[in-house]
Amino acid sequence: MVTKTALKPWPATLFAAFVLVLVSCAEVPVTGRNQLLLLSESDLNAMSFQGYRKFMATHPLSDDQQAAEMVRRVGRRIADAVERYLAARGKSHILQGYRWxxxxxxxxxxxxxxMPGGKVVVYTGLLPVVKNETGLAVVLGHEIAHAVARHGNERISQELALRLGGAALSTALSGASPVVAGILKQAYGLGADLGVLLPYSRVQETEADRLGLIFMAMAGYDPRAALDFWKRMLAAEKGPRPPELLSTHPSGRKRLENITRFLPEALKYYNGPVKPE
Ligand SMILES: [Zn+2]
Structure with a gap:
C-alpha cells in the first residue's frame, strides 16, 4: 500500500488509548523478522473492522460483478493457502480474529x-494494470502480506514508542481502563482513516513484496507474473495519473531488483510441496 494521507499529529493521549495490552516483541511468519507490537490485536482489529465498515458504507462497490467476484475469489484463495500453511506449522493463532x-x-x-485483520479494498482503477487473475494475485498477495505480518500494528507501535517515550509509555500501559475506554471511543471516529493513516516503512513494503510472492505461489499463482505486473505499474507511472500504489513504495527499479532476488524462494512454494522453515 498505499497512502496519500500524511500522518496527522495525534495527541499523545489518543495514542495512549491504543496501548491496551503490551505484546512487545513478535516474529513475522516466514521471514522471522522481529517486530515491536504494542497493541492488542483484538482491539486493533475491532477498530479496524469498524473503520472498514464505515468506509464501505460511504464508497460504492463496483457493479462489475465478474471483476468483483474475481477479487473475492483470488483473495480468498490466497488467504486460505496462508491459513493452511500456518495451520500445518501450529501457528494458526497468528491469524486469530482475522475476518478476511x-x-x-x-x-x-x-x-x-x-486494514488490520484482513480487510482489503481494490479500486476499479487498478484493474487495467492488473489485467488478469494472476496480476490480481500479485496485488492481493502483497496486501495480504501486510495483514499477516501485522504491519499496521507495528507501524502504530513504532509511532507510539517514538512519541511517548519510555516513561509516558509505561504510564499509558498501566493506565486506568475507564480513561482508556473513553479515549478509545474517540479513536473509533478515526477508524475510516486507520488503514491509510500511517504509511508503511520501506522495510515493511519490501517484506510485503517478498511475502506476497510466497503467498501467491502457495495459492498456485505463478509468482513470476509479479515482474510483468510491476513493469506495467511503472509504465502507468509515466502516464498522466501516477498510480497511488507506487507513492509509498520502493522505487520501481529497486522493486524489480528485489522481486528478481525474491523469486527463487517463492518458486519453491509454487513448484511443489514445500517444507521451508
Ligand atoms: Zn504495500
Missing part, C-alpha cells in the same frame, strides 16, 4: 489497501 474481506470499490485510483 475483499471488495472491489468504484474509483479511478490505481490502488489497493488492507
Amino acid at each position: 474481506e475483499f471488495n472491489l470499490v468504484e474509483g479511478k485510483e490505481m490502488n489497493a489497501w488492507c
